[in-house]
Amino acid sequence: MPLGSSHPQRKPTINDVASKAGVSKKTVSRVINGAPGLSVATRERVEQAILVLGYVPNPQARALALGRNFAVVLLHDNPNAQTVQNFERGILDAIRESELALMVRPVDRRSPAMLEDVESFLRQQRPIGAIILPPISERDEIGALCRSMGVRFVRVGSAALDDDDHSVTSTDRIAVTEACRLLIAMGHKRIGFVRGPQGFRSAAERELGFHAALEAAGLPVPSEYCAQGDYRFESGRSAGRQLLGLDPRPTAVFASNDEMAAGVMHAAFERNLQIPRDLSLVGFDDSPTATHVWPSLTTVRWPIRDMGMLAAEKLVGDFLLRRRFSNDFVHLPSELVERASIAPPPEA
Amino acid sequence: MPLGSSHPQRKPTINDVASKAGVSKKTVSRVINGAPGLSVATRERVEQAILVLGYVPNPQARALALGRNFAVVLLHDNPNAQTVQNFERGILDAIRESELALMVRPVDRRSPAMLEDVESFLRQQRPIGAIILPPISERDEIGALCRSMGVRFVRVGSAALDDDDHSVTSTDRIAVTEACRLLIAMGHKRIGFVRGPQGFRSAAERELGFHAALEAAGLPVPSEYCAQGDYRFESGRSAGRQLLGLDPRPTAVFASNDEMAAGVMHAAFERNLQIPRDLSLVGFDDSPTATHVWPSLTTVRWPIRDMGMLAAEKLVGDFLLRRRFSNDFVHLPSELVERASIAPPPEA
DNA sequence: ACTTCATTTGACACCGGTGTCAACCGCTGT
DNA sequence: ACAGCGGTTGACACCGGTGTCAAATGAAGT
DSSP states (O other): OOOOSSSSSOOOOHHHHHHHHTSOHHHHHHHHTTOSOOOHHHHHHHHHHHHHHTOOOOHHHHHHHHTOEEEEEEEEOOSOHHHHHHHHHHHHHHHTTTTOEEEEEEOOTTSTTHHHHHHHHHHHHOEEEEEEOTTGGGOHHHHHHHHHHTOEEEEEESSOOOTTSOEEEEOHHHHHHHHHHHHHHHTOOOEEEEEOOTTOHHHHHHHHHHHHHHHHTTOOOOGGGEEEOOSSHHHHHHHHHHHHTSSSOOSEEEESSHHHHHHHHHHHHHTTOOTTTTOEEEOSBOOHHHHHSSSOOBEEEOOHHHHHHHHHHHHHHHHHTTOOOOOOOEEEOOEEEOOTTOOOOTTO | OOOOSSSSSOOOOHHHHHHHHTSOHHHHHHHHTTOSOOOHHHHHHHHHHHHHHTOOOOHHHHHHHHTOEEEEEEEEOOSOHHHHHHHHHHHHHHHTTTTOEEEEEEOOTTSTTHHHHHHHHHHHHOEEEEEEOTTGGGOHHHHHHHHHHTOEEEEEESSOOOTTSOEEEEOHHHHHHHHHHHHHHHTOOOEEEEEOOTTOHHHHHHHHHHHHHHHHTTOOOOGGGEEEOOSSHHHHHHHHHHHHTSSSOOSEEEESSHHHHHHHHHHHHHTTOOTTTTOEEEOSBOOHHHHHSSSOOBEEEOOHHHHHHHHHHHHHHHHHTTOOOOOOOEEEOOEEEOOTTOOOOTTO
16 A cells, blocks of 8 residues: 555546546446457556556446446345355355445345335345345245346245246255155154245245155155244244154154254253154254254255355356346255264164 | 336436426435525425425435445454344344445455455445444454544444444443352352453453452452353363363353353263253353253343444434534443353252 | 448546535615 | 625536447458
8 A cells, every 4th residue: 555646545537547548538448348349459558557556446436327236235034144144255255356245135024015125225226136045035026026127136045946037046855855864764764844934935845855755765744743833943842842742753853944953952852852862853054053052963054155156156247247147047955964963763 | 106107117316306396406405415504495395396206316326426325334254143133133223214225244354354355345335334343343453444434433342442432332241240140149159261262352351240250259260260262162162171171160151152152061961961950051142042052041132233223323323414423432231131051059 | 542331439428416606685784 | 776795596517437429540342
């Protein structure tokens, strides 16, 4: 940071670059945007001037001229603080060095004004693009809203959302199947399931994975072995109480996320059951909770940060290259993380 | 959303309002900024026009004209995802309806480029203000940076940071003292302590609170009863192993945050100690972990969301009222949350 | 040599606000 | 009647980029 320049603080503008390079500001604009049809000599002269002056385009001015903010929005309804933050990290990894900013916009999916809220936000901020996390990524209206506003978007989800769309998804169904297969291989025959909330694609996917594994092994799935939850701790506890109160009680439980798994743990401890001796338990997310509880929880790791990065890269890459938005899916593998909460069933 | 207007989509601009009200755009600008010295009649006419047209000022244009983005930045180095998110919520509560946007900027305090990073970010985005979370709020350079850039800022911390400054703080020292007093009242005489990382004001404050309580009760604090941690789970586990390996081992442990308390729990379970029968445990933060572990953790609740709201209100209020930045501290009480992890010591 | 045409570049308006400063208003004081 | 004055208001430039379109350039075609 040399302090000796003649105008000590003022940031150089496009005009400074233009006069230094002896061209018009429009030409400088062309250079910084990588516009075609410039002679090599001019381009180099301008680039030189940019370098010397340390010029950086002013995002506010661009935003005004383009009617578009150089920013990416993360729209979410707090599935889990850690998840959101991991996404933030991933997105920032992708947009680092790209002059884009990240804006985070939590919304309240239960509010009837949610869509208006998002709309007025997008209308105000006019970001380049939006990344939408589950569970609101499952609502088609938001995608439609973005489209109508000319905001690129990527929806993140647990399964392909719909085919004409831009999305980044993970293979959690498969990972759940794998986790349950492991339990079955250990000898478990009565496996309980704690479902996620109604209307969540992720919840449905995980349930499909569960059923697939049991059916493949020829195990029955009595309906009372499937308890309803809402992804929150408390719901996991009540689901656990319900499942563990059954007569031939399950020897293993798969909970659709870690918080609910922690709730099931509480229910087990309330009954003086030991984990994994009396009950094996598997969660989903690999949240901090999974390592904090005792015994630590076998769970499925969501490739969150990678998903965030990929989502942002789709958005940004296409934007910077002035390409049409590419419609390809990205599908990332979820991964089973084995910890201390599972063991063969007591009978075995 | 009536669709029948003549120019279906275009947002009304200040010019539309001006011509509708029969005044110049400058006058409209005065109205939306609450400038003094306007006749009541004019003001009302303009306000009427604004209402009819549903005019909202364009933040990008303002940003360009003012050289200032209508946004507040949250600068943090992820003390804890939940904490950050609670702050986000609090800030959003405060800036709702204020035309301001929230930008979140995580930084890496371990990176030598951190300050440059923040500087270039502020120079690029030129936000109205910044809210800085601990631990980086303790670094005076960041405040200086903001000052030199004309960015208002509020530092959030566990104790008064320095007096000429704008900060929002909580009384965690007092809350820790209170928590320890409770342990002492239960009959605990050997109380261990897991310290936060070196150089963190919050860590120092909590330790002061711990010592204050023990000294007031005339209890000795042998240095081996104070173990070093870094606010992370793993460090809590090793600190716990160390403390529980002492010969007359502590009958209670205060850990400077919940994650480390969870680590101490693991250490206790590894030795087949039961909580709270053999060991009482208190954490700090009231993070989700505190409720997820078994037994649930007695802890100190940080008024995080309120702090975020207050911090943002300081920033925004002063800005909107065009006041000079008010230098008053805000001090919020932390609160003890009693759960299942404490009991009288075994001897009693 | 003179069109013709593609390539490269620049002049200028524009995006939608805000700051500056001067003009205008109606009143007062002499 | 007129200078002086405070309260209102508007004309205009400006913030720092981008889009449009035409001008300048130079090579190719006849």
